[in-house]
Amino acid sequence: xxxxxxxxxxxxxxxxxxxxxxxxxxxxxxxxxxxxxxxxxxxxxxxxxxxxxxxxxxxxxxxxxxxxxxxxxxxxxxxxxxxxxxxxxxxxxxxxxxxxxxxxxxxxxxxxxxxxxxxxxxxxxxxxxxxxxxxxxxxxxxxxxxxxxxxxxxxxxxxxxxxxxxxxxxxxxxxxxxxxxxxxxxxxxxxxxxxxxxxxxxxxxxxxxxxxxxxxxxxxxxxxxxxxxxxxxxxxxxxxxxxxxxxxxxxxxxxxxxxxxxxxxxxxxxxxxxxxxxxxxxxxxxxxxxxxxxxxxxxxxxxxxxxxxxxxxxxxxxxxxxxxxxxx
Amino acid sequence: xxxxxxxxxxxxxxxxxxxxxxxxxxxxxxxxxxxxxxxxxxxxxxxxxxxxxxxxxxxxxxxxxxxxxxxxxxxxxxxxxxxxxxxxxxxxxxxxxxxxxxxxxxxxxxxxxxxxxxxxxxxxxxxxxxxxxxxxxxxxxxxxxxxxxxxxxxxxxxxxxxxxxxxxxxxxxxxxxxxxxxxxxxxxxxxxxxxxxxxxxxxxxxxxxxxxxxxxxxxxxxxxxxxxxxxxxxxxxxxxxxxxxxxxxxxxxxxxxxxxxxxxxxxxxxxxxxxxxxxxxxxxxxxxxxxxxxxxxxxxxxxxxxxxxxxxxxxxxxxxxxxxxxxxxxxxx
Numbered sequence: 001x002x003x004x005x006x007x008x009x010x011x012x013x014x015x016x017x018x019x020x021x022x023x024x025x026x027x028x029x030x031x032x033x034x035x036x037x038x039x040x041x042x043x044x045x046x047x048x049x050x051x052x053x054x055x056x057x058x059x060x061x062x063x064x065x066x067x068x069x070x071x072x073x074x075x076x077x078x079x080x081x082x083x084x085x086x087x088x089x090x091x092x093x094x095x096x097x098x099x100x101x102x103x104x105x106x107x108x109x110x111x112x113x114x115x116x117x118x119x120x121x122x123x124x125x126x127x128x129x130x131x132x133x134x135x136x137x138x139x140x141x142x143x144x145x146x147x148x149x150x151x152x153x154x155x156x157x158x159x160x161x162x163x164x165x166x167x168x169x170x171x172x173x174x175x176x177x178x179x180x181x182x183x184x185x186x187x188x189x190x191x192x193x194x195x196x197x198x199x200x201x202x203x204x205x206x207x208x209x210x211x212x213x214x215x216x217x218x219x220x221x222x223x224x225x226x227x228x229x230x231x232x233x234x235x236x237x238x239x240x241x242x243x244x245x246x247x248x249x250x251x252x253x254x255x256x257x258x259x260x261x262x263x264x265x266x267x268x269x270x271x272x273x274x275x276x277x278x279x280x281x282x283x284x285x286x287x288x289x290x291x292x293x294x295x296x297x298x299x300x301x302x303x304x305x306x307x308x309x310x311x312x313x314x315x316x317x318x319x320x321x322x323x324x325x326x327x328x
Numbered sequence: 329x330x331x332x333x334x335x336x337x338x339x340x341x342x343x344x345x346x347x348x349x350x351x352x353x354x355x356x357x358x359x360x361x362x363x364x365x366x367x368x369x370x371x372x373x374x375x376x377x378x379x380x381x382x383x384x385x386x387x388x389x390x391x392x393x394x395x396x397x398x399x400x401x402x403x404x405x406x407x408x409x410x411x412x413x414x415x416x417x418x419x420x421x422x423x424x425x426x427x428x429x430x431x432x433x434x435x436x437x438x439x440x441x442x443x444x445x446x447x448x449x450x451x452x453x454x455x456x457x458x459x460x461x462x463x464x465x466x467x468x469x470x471x472x473x474x475x476x477x478x479x480x481x482x483x484x485x486x487x488x489x490x491x492x493x494x495x496x497x498x499x500x501x502x503x504x505x506x507x508x509x510x511x512x513x514x515x516x517x518x519x520x521x522x523x524x525x526x527x528x529x530x531x532x533x534x535x536x537x538x539x540x541x542x543x544x545x546x547x548x549x550x551x552x553x554x555x556x557x558x559x560x561x562x563x564x565x566x567x568x569x570x571x572x573x574x575x576x577x578x579x580x581x582x583x584x585x586x587x588x589x590x591x592x593x594x595x596x597x598x599x600x601x602x603x604x605x606x607x608x609x610x611x612x613x614x615x616x617x618x619x620x621x622x623x624x625x626x627x628x629x630x631x632x633x634x635x636x637x638x639x640x641x642x643x644x645x646x647x648x649x650x651x652x653x654x655x656x657x658x659x660x661x
Contacts, residue, residue, distance in 0.1 A: 038555065045580060046554040052579075053547040140412075149384045150661075153595055165579070248542050248575065250596065254384045254413070255541060292547075299551035305507070305537045 022322060023270055023286045027293060034297035041300050048178055050289070050296045055164075055185040056081075056244050058288035060259060061266035062192040063114075063236025065284045066229050068267055069196070071209040071276025072128035074230065076117060076135035077237045078259030082252070083139040084110040084241025089152030089251035092160060099160050106245070107238035113139055114234015118227030140257065147253035154249050164246035181243050188239060193281035195232070205229055209276030266291055269319040290315070374403075376625045377427035378436040378618075379420060380410035381463065387567070387592055387614050390660045391463070394618025395436075402626045410438070414509060414540070417441040424448050428457070434625040437471070438463040442510065446470070458628035462621035464510040465637075473634040475620040477612040479511050482642035483518030483565070486589050486610050488526075489644060490519075490561045493587045493607050497529035498560035501552045503569040505540040512537075515565040515591065533559070538569050545572020546579070553580055561587040567594045570609070574600050593659040601647055608646030611658050616640045 034041040060077045067074040088106035091097045097105075113135060120131040154160040163180060170177035196202035204225045207215040216222045245251045268274060269290055270283030294315065298308045378395055382388045392408045399406040407427075411419040417440045425448060427435060435457055439445050442465065449470045452459050459466075461474035490500060502519060506512045516535060523530050533556045538545030545564075549572045553559055562577065564570030570590030574597070577586055583605050590597050590609035600606035617640045624634055645655045 040554050040557065043554065046551070049547065049550045049554065049579075053550075056543065144384055149389060150386060151595070155595075155599070244543060248546070248571075250542075252542055255543065257413070296547070296551050299536065299548060300555040302534045302536075302555065 023283060023290060023319070027286055027290050030290065030293050030297060034293070034300065037297075038300050041297060046296070046300070048182070050292050051182045051185075052179055052247075053292040053296060054288050055181040056240050056247070057259065057262045057266060057291065058185045058285060059188050059236050059240040059243060060263035061270075061284045061288050062188055062281065063233035063240075064260070064263045065192070065267045065270075065272050065279050065281060066196065066202075066205055067128070067233045068264070068272045068274060069205045069209045069276060069279045070226060070229055071212070071274075072121065072226070072230070073132065073264070073274070074114075074117065074233050075129065075132040075260050076113065076139055077233065077240075077263050078256040078261075079136050079139040079143065080110050080113045080234055080237040081241040081244060081259060082254075082256035083113065083143040083146075084238040085245035085251040085255075086143045086147045086152065086241075086253055088242055088245050089154065090146055092157055093152050093154060096156075099157055099163075102160070103163075103242055106242045107235060110238020110241055111231050111235040114237065115227060115231040117234065118230030121230060122223035122226040136257075136260070143253045143256070147251065149253065151253065152251040154245070160246055161249045162246075164243050181247060184239070184243060188236065189281055189285050192236070196279075196281055201225065201228060201232070206277055209278070211277075262291060265316045269316060274320075287319075373405075374626075374629065375405045375407075375430070375432045376434045376436060376622060377430065377432050378406055378408045378462070378621065379424050379427055379438065380408060381414050381420070381438045381440050382412070383408070383410045384412065385567075386594060386660050387612075390614035391618035394615035394620075395622045396618075397615070398619040398622035398626075402623065404433075404622070404626060406622060411440070414440060414506070417444050421445060421448065428452055428455075431455075432457060434458045434460065434629050436460040436462050436621045436625050437466070439466045440509065442466040442468070458625065460621050460625045460628060462617055472628045473624050473636060473638055475617055475624055475638040475640055477617070477642050478639055479514035480518035480521075482610045482612070483515040483591075484522040485642070485644060486563060486591070487519045487522035489608060490563060490587065490589050491523070491527045491530060493589075494530070494560045496527055499531050499533045499556055499558050500561040500563065501533055501556060501559055502535045502563045502565065503538050503545055503549060503552070503573055504535060504565040505538065505569055507537050512565065519563055519565070530561075538572050540566055540568030542568050542571045542575070545569050546575040547572075549573045549576025550580060553577070553582060553586070559586055561589070564588070564590045567592045567597060570606070571596050574606060577605065593661075595661040598650065598659055598661070601645065601650060604647060608644060611643050611645055611655065613640050613642070613658050614660070615657070 084106040087109040091105040092102035266288035270287030272279030461471035564573040588606045
């Protein structure tokens, strides 16, 4: 039994490594191709632009990775992000509460929405697709209701914008003006990686995704851990909500639809299996970078937008296909 | 989602029936049920539904405001609804269907896809329900009139301003909300054609589409500025697009180096115009669009003749006339 577990683990690590290598290789190839095609691609400002464009989708993808590892899905991450952004706006601008309280409100809103998802999935046994599709609509509606159909601006609190757009790093090392949003994303990725690989929540996520019934029979409180995992995904959505609000200096209530698909794509490109039981944070981070690098490079080359979407769509399917081939 | 639609369609008559059941016996026991209650519920028995392209965007809220004002002035009852985003052609068609089922006296409609709606509009015509187009035209002669901004002329005026401000030569980039809607096409072509006809030294280096999404338009604008380091001007064809352009210019520290011209209003855009980061913008008259479409519908019910189009006008605003009496009422925050 133990030996079997070990070999399984080894094979998981190895196949992940191949997938990661593949995605990472693709990222390098993209960088090379775009750099050769346009002299404007590999500039410091543009690379920072790519990093910044990754931040929001990347944070969403981190959260959704946990859920997908359990063989679940979370379609609500995009609109929960919007709801969290609006909640932050309501706290900071409408109620004029201190900025940290607004951040807390945003992140907690996301976490709460995730907990509701988890409860509906784990306790009420509603399939994750339907439960989170419901939440997608509920969160979108609530965001519109709470905002009164209008964007909420953060003009009275300039410190809020600097959460995403200020540069702590630039203050320490002059010239290295990398916006905080990028650092927050990297930090969130480190925390997510630690949670997924070093803690019990990560281990049970893999166990539930590999064989939920066996996990339950071995005495694990599967329902409880599932709720925790959906709440964790919600927490990351809440963080993404704060980031998008800070970057746009406003909470835009009608944004967010479609963001869930980009987040899921990032995780899947990075080797997280929709069948559950497999996935890495590094893979997801690379997947998110791959998407934003592709989008940015195609724009720099002035490829018509309709073709940009065709190319991005094709890449996602190819990535999933490779995942299937690898598993045969 | 279809379930919600179904619920909405079912719920309205159901609620009406409940209302009848609850009120009729109490208020007028002898009268036949239904009639008195229906009259009680409505302030006026002339009902005109407005099917818009959206409801959450502030532009549509301003249109709604104008429509409500006209409803009060002409003593009619209106409803104002639209799909959640401007790609949901199917949802809009369902709303149009539901509105027609209520047998209104007239109908005002802003088509997302003007051809998709024609069968239903034909049904309206057959039932003698006059249709007033608003905001963007329908490619058919069913609507008795259309109250809209001449977007081609308005975008042309933006091009003239751009040419003037960059000294009639140099590179210009454009972000449009989408490549399929009437307003997207008209504003893009209005801008591009004017440049081609009148300003041979101005080079439009790129036209991209941001879906009106502020974040996506921001990253898009940044990539375009990176790709064209000599860019002298940037035109954003709606509010979401221009916010993206402004963010992109700001994040790359190009304030003042690129002439930014926008469309519509909104707080962020107005602030940028006031501070000079944005040279100016074209504003439509959303309140006028709403008001004039209801006014036209009322006239159509009375059988008055109407012109084929009602031009609701557009205006250029910059920091010099931002606070003027002519412009201020047209801007929304």
